[in-house]
Each structure stands twice: as C-alpha cells, then as structure tokens.
Amino acid sequence: MLKSEKKSLIRFLLIYLGSTFLLFSLASWVFYQHQRHQLIDQQRNALKYEAQQIKTQLHKLHESSDPQLFYPVHPPFASSIYDIDKNYIFGTLKGARLLEESSYMKDETQLYYLDKVEPYFLGAAFLLVSKTLDTKSIVKLQEMMVWFMLGAGVFFTLLGYFLGKLFIAPMRDSIKQMNQFIQDTTHELNTPISTILTNIEMLETFGKCQKSNELRRIEIASKTLSRIYDDLTYLNLNHHYHRHIERLDVSGAVRERVVFFSSMMEAKGLTLRLDIDPGVMLEMDRNDLVRLIDNLISNAIKYNKTKGLLHISLTGEYFRIADEGIGIKEKDMENILHRFKRANNSEGGFGIGLDIVNQVVSSYQFVLSIKSKVQKGTEVEVRWEK
Amino acid sequence: MGKITGIFILICTLVSAENSMDPGKRQLQKDCLQCHQKQQIPNEMVYRRYLSIYSTPMRIKEAMVAYLRNPQKEHSIMPPQFFLKFPMKENLNFDDERLIKDVELYLDTFDIKKKLTL
Numbered sequence: 001m002l003k004s005e006k007k008s009l010i011r012f013l014l015i016y017l018g019s020t021f022l023l024f025s026l027a028s029w030v031f032y033q034h035q036r037h038q039l040i041d042q043q044r045n046a047l048k049y050e051a052q053q054i055k056t057q058l059h060k061l062h063e064s065s066d067p068q069l070f071y072p073v074h075p076p077f078a079s080s081i082y083d084i085d086k087n088y089i090f091g092t093l094k095g096a097r098l099l100e101e102s103s104y105m106k107d108e109t110q111l112y113y114l115d116k117v118e119p120y121f122l123g124a125a126f127l128l129v130s131k132t133l134d135t136k137s138i139v140k141l142q143e144m145m146v147w148f149m150l151g152a153g154v155f156f157t158l159l160g161y162f163l164g165k166l167f168i169a170p171m172r173d174s175i176k177q178m179n180q181f182i183q184d185t186t187h188e189l190n191t192p193i194s195t196i197l198t199n200i201e202m203l204e205t206f207g208k209c210q211k212s213n214e215l216r217r218i219e220i221a222s223k224t225l226s227r228i229y230d231d232l233t234y235l236n237l238n239h240h241y242h243r244h245i246e247r248l249d250v251s252g253a254v255r256e257r258v259v260f261f262s263s264m265m266e267a268k269g270l271t272l273r274l275d276i277d278p279g280v281m282l283e284m285d286r287n288d289l290v291r292l293i294d295n296l297i298s299n300a301i302k303y304n305k306t307k308g309l310l311h312i313s314l315t316g317e318y319f320r321i322a323d324e325g326i327g328i329k330e331k332d333m334e335n336i337l338h339r340f341k342r343a344n345n346s347e348g349g350f351g352i353g354l355d356i357v358n359q360v361v362s363s364y365q366f367v368l369s370i371k372s373k374v375q376k377g378t379e380v381e382v383r384w385e386k
Numbered sequence: 387m388g389k390i391t392g393i394f395i396l397i398c399t400l401v402s403a404e405n406s407m408d409p410g411k412r413q414l415q416k417d418c419l420q421c422h423q424k425q426q427i428p429n430e431m432v433y434r435r436y437l438s439i440y441s442t443p444m445r446i447k448e449a450m451v452a453y454l455r456n457p458q459k460e461h462s463i464m465p466p467q468f469f470l471k472f473p474m475k476e477n478l479n480f481d482d483e484r485l486i487k488d489v490e491l492y493l494d495t496f497d498i499k500k501k502l503t504l
Contacts, residue, residue, distance in 0.1 A: 061502075062434060069501045084441035090502045119438040122498050 005172050012164040013157075020156050024149070032145050039137045040111070047113035050077045051129045055117055062121035069122075077131050081117070081124030089123055093130055109133050186232045193229060196222040220264050227294055231352055234291050243285035243363075250280040250289065254314050257293045261301060269307040276314040282384060284364065292360045295353040296321045296380055303378065322379040328372040357382075414491040417480070427472055432464070433496040439463055443493050450489045454478060 057072040058081070071090055072079075080091025086098045096112070104112050111131050117124045200219050254276055265272055282289070300310055300323040308324035361368040361382060372378040422429055440446040453461050457475040462468075480488070 062438060065430060067501065068503050069498070071502055071504050073504060084445070087442065090499060092504065120441040121438060122502070123437045123441045125441045 004175060005168055008168050008171065009161075009164045012167060013160050016160045016164070017157060020160070021153070024152055024156075028145055028149060032141065035141050036138055039141065040133070043111055043131065043134060044113060047077070047111060047129050047131055048115075050074060050079070050131075051113055051115040051127055054079055054127060054129065055115070055121070058117065058121040058124060058127070077129055079127060079129045081122060082126040082128065083123050084120065084125040086126065091128075093128055096128055096130065098126060098128060109135075182232055186229050189225065189229050193222055193226050197226060216263055216267065220267055223260065223264065227298060231291065231295070231356055234287065234356060235352060243288065245283055245285055247281055248284050248286060248289055250282050250284075250319070251276050251278050251314060253286075253289055254293055254312065254319070257290065257297060258312065260294075261297050264298075264301050265310065268301060268304065270301065270304055270310045271307070273309060273311040276312070277316065280314055280316050288360045288363065291356050292382065293319070295357050296382075299353050300325070300378070300380075308377075317385060318381050318383045320379065320381040322377060324377040327374040327376055327378055328370070329374055333370065333372070410487075410491050411495070414488060414495060417478070417484070417488045418492060425472055429492075430496060433493070434498075435463060437498060443497075446493060447486070447489050450492070451482075451485055454480075454485055454489070 053074070054072050061069045061071075071092075073092060078092040080093035080096060081089045082098060083089055088094060098114060099112075102114050104114075109132060111133050113129045115127045115129070117127050196218065200215065200222065203215065255274075258272070258274065296319075297310075297312070300312075300321050303325035304310060304323040305325055309322075311320075311322040313320040357380075358368065360366075367383040367385065369381050369383070370378065371381075419429065421427075436446045436449060440449050449463070453463075454475075455477075457477060459466075459469055459474065478485070
C-alpha cells in the first residue's frame with residue numbers, strides 16, 4: 001500500500017469510525033436509559049401493588065378486635081405507616097424520612113413509594129413502601145449494551161475498511177498510473193541525457209576543443225536534467241528502495257559534487273568558498289549522501305544572487321552551505337520542507353529538493369536547521385549527531 | 387359460716403383490687419368507663435372511629451374535648467345509627483383540666499401502637 005493511500009485510508013477510517021461511534025454511542029445511551037427506566041418502572045409498579053395489599057390489610061387490622069395486631073410484612077418489601085403530620089407510627093422502615101414525591105429513589109439502590117391512606121386506618125395517613133433495587137436486570141442490560149457496542153464496533157470497522165478501500169481505489173489507480181508515467185519518462189530521459197553528457201566529455205577530451213559558451217550551456221542544461229532525473233528516480237523508488245549502508249568518505253563526495261556543479265557556479269559567477277575537513281566518514285547509502293549534497297548545493301546555486309558567495313563547510317559534526325540569495329520568507333519557513341513547495345516560483349524546479357533532503361535527514365536521524373533572511377541569504381546545516 | 391367467710395374474702399379481694407389500681411385508671415374508670423360499661427358503649431370502636439378521621443392523638447384529643455364540652459349529635463363523628471342504639475351523652479360539666487386528663491387517659495388506654503406487633 002502506498003504511503004499516501006495508507007494516510008488517506010487512516011483519515012477516512014478515523015472520520016468514519018469517529019462519527020459512527022459518536023452516533024452509535026448517543027443512540028445506545030438513549031436506548032439504555034429508556035430500557036433502564038422501564039426496568040425500574042416495573043419494580044415501581046411492584047411497590048404500588050404491594051402498597052395496595054398493605055392498605056387492604058391495614059383496613060382489616062383497623063376493624064380487628066384481636067388483642068395483638070400483626071403488621072403486614074412481605075419481604076423483600078419494607079414498609080411503615082405515618083400519621084397526618086408525617087410522624088412515624090409503626091413499620092419496618094423506622095429511619096426513613098418522608099419526601100413530597102410519591103415515587104423516588106435514594107443512592108441509586110433503594111426504591112421508595114409513598115401512598116396516601118384514606119380513611120386513616122390505624123391512624124395512618126401515609127404508607128411508605130420500599131424495596132432494594134434489583135440490579136441484576138440492569139447489569140444484564142449493561143452487559144448486553146457492551147457486547148452490542150463491541151459487535152457494532154467490529155462490524156463498522158470492517159465495513160469502514162472495505163468502503164475506504166473502495167473509495168480510494170480510483171486515487172490509488174491514478175497514483176499508480178502517475179508513478180508509472182514518471183518511471184517511464186525518467187527511464188526514457190536517462191539515455192539521451194547520458195549520451196549528451198558523455199559526448200561533451202569526449203569532445204573536451206578527444207576533440208581538444210576549448211569549451212565554448214554554447215557547449216558549457218549544453219553541459220549545464222544536461223547536468224540539470226541529469227540531477228532532476230536522479231531526484232525523480234529517488235522519489236519514485238523511495239518506497240521500495242533498498243539502502244546499501246557503507247562507510248563513505250563524505251569529504252571526497254562533497255568535493256566530487258562541487259566539481260559536478262562547477263560549470264553551473266561559473267555560469268552564475270559565484271565565488272566558492274570551501275572549508276572541507278579531510279577524512280570525514282559516515283555510515284550511509286551512497287545515493288542518499290549524493291542526493292543530500294546535490295540538492296543543497298543545487299538550491300544554493302539556484303537561489304543565490306549573480307556573483308554571490310557560496311560557502312560550503314564540512315566537519316565531523318556538520319555539513320553547512322550558505323548563500324547570499326533571495327532568502328526565505330518567515331511565513332514560508334514552516335512548509336519549506338514539504339514536497340512541491342518552492343520558496344520562489346520565479347526559479348525553476350519541482351519543489352522536491354528539500355523534501356528529499358528532509359527524507360534523508362529523517363532516515364539517518366540527522367538534525368536539519370535552516371536560517372534565512374530575505375534578500376540576505378540562507379544557511380542550511382545538517383548535523384550528523386543524533 | 388363457710389359462706390360468710392367466702393363472701394368476706396371476695397369483698398376483701400375486690401376492695402384490695404380497687405385500691406391497688408393506678409390512680410389515673412381509677413379516674414378514667416370513675417369518670418368515663420363506668421358509665422360506658424353500663425350503657426355497653428364500644429370504647430374500642432369509638433377510639434378507632436376517631437383514629438380513622440383524625441389520625442394523630444393530638445387531633446383526636448382536640449376533637450374529643452370539643453365534643454365533650456358540648457355533646458350534641460351534630461358535633462359527633464359517630465354515625466346516626468349509633469345514637470339509635472346508645473343514649474345521647476349528657477354534659478359532664480367537668481372542668482377543662484379534668485376533661486383533658488380523662489381524654490388523655492382514654493387515648494392511652496386504647497392506644498393502637500400498644501397492640502401493633504411485627
């Protein structure tokens with residue numbers, strides 16, 4: 001799966017599952033509350049029925065002439081009778097305080113039902129019946145809700161994944177086609193560019209001719225094309241690229257690449273200042289190192305002013321390259337490392353240079369810092385330390 | 387001789403029982419129950435009737451005292467049939483203190499709470 005494809009799929013799944021989860025949670029909560037109230041209402045009705053039973057028995061007791069009157073007790077219910085001033089008369093709920101509501105619940109565990117008694121049998125004007133809330137059915141309901149949510153979660157995740165794959169399929173095809181096109185184009189460009197560069201070298205070596213301006217321009221253009229080709233190949237293969245890590249002579253590589261870009265520097269009349277410590281060695285893939293150096297030098301040449309200074313420093317701690325070019329605006333600094341982002345659209349390029357630099361730096365856990373002042377210049381530093 | 391002895395012992399027992407009775411009960415017996423028993427008035431029923439209408443001892447006491455001060459059919463809470471069977475109460479002409487005390491003793495004697503059990 002391509003990186004962008006994965007990113008899009010994750011984003012889609014997050015939005016889809018997030019909104020589905022929210023909606024589902026809300027609906028489940030409403031359903032749960034409704035069912036819970038129904039279960040509690042069932043128990044309240046049992047309290048009401050019990051109150052009716054007790055009232056009937058109070059009536060009988062009131063009429064009874066027995067020397068002892070046995071107060072009705074029906075576990076699990078508890079009850080008490082109160083006079084018209086709400087003073088306790090008798091019962092199994094001695095400590096309970098009467099509230100105004102006819103039906104209420106305390107501590108989410110005890111259900112109460114307050115009924116009026118008329119006439120006042122045994123002097124009772126109020127009858128309070130209570131019962132401990134039977135939580136078994138509520139716990140069962142909660143368990144059911146959890147299983148339902150889990151089941152729905154799995155179902156919607158699978159559905160989301162399937163839908164996501166379906167939705168991004170056209171995008172994946174487009175990206176594949178585009179990548180294939182770039183791959184084919186770069187491949188087709190490679191042969192003519194190599195031919196041009198080889199022939200220029202042959203002309204210089206065997207033709208014994210002086211480099212004319214026209215020839216130099218052809219060389220610069222060809223090298224620019226060659227570098228673009230290398231960058232595109234690097235980006236295109238980045239996902240499947242197998243790095244061959246070896247101990248590299250960075251000092252030699254920088255000097256070599258400076259020679260490669262010398263004709264471009266000359267064409268722009270740049271003054272080159274090289275401070276390269278000899279024998280700087282790093283464990284790296286050669287292509288990564290070359291792409292890093294090339295892109296930084298190329299940018300410094302491209303965005304430098306004519307006859308400006310190009311200062312390249314290399315030590316065991318860092319690689320630094322400074323120019324006297326147009327600089328980067330403060331607001332552009334944040335996005336400058338993003339692909340296809342260019343500091344100045346008047347210059348050529350695709351905006352992939354710093355993206356490649358950033359990829360290399362991230363791969364090796366180097367530290368990249370950019371300092372820039374508009375119309376003064378830019379200094380890019382890559383510190384090897386992690 | 388044996389009969390005389392027997393009657394003597396019975397009289398002594400009754401006198402001693404009368405003397406050993408709680409002074410409050412003696413007052414209630416003398417002021418109220420003596421007459422009620424003679425007229426066969428069902429005290430328990432009367433008390434329950436008051437209880438079912440007034441609920442608290444305080445309210446019952448107020449209602450009874452008010453009735454006893456001016457005992458008339460119209461002021462009574464008993465059903466009309468009650469007065470067909472039992473004679474209308476005469477005014478006792480007791481002072482308030484005695485009347486209230488009698489009612490309190492009456493309510494205490496028939497208090498329903500004493501009979502209730504679990």
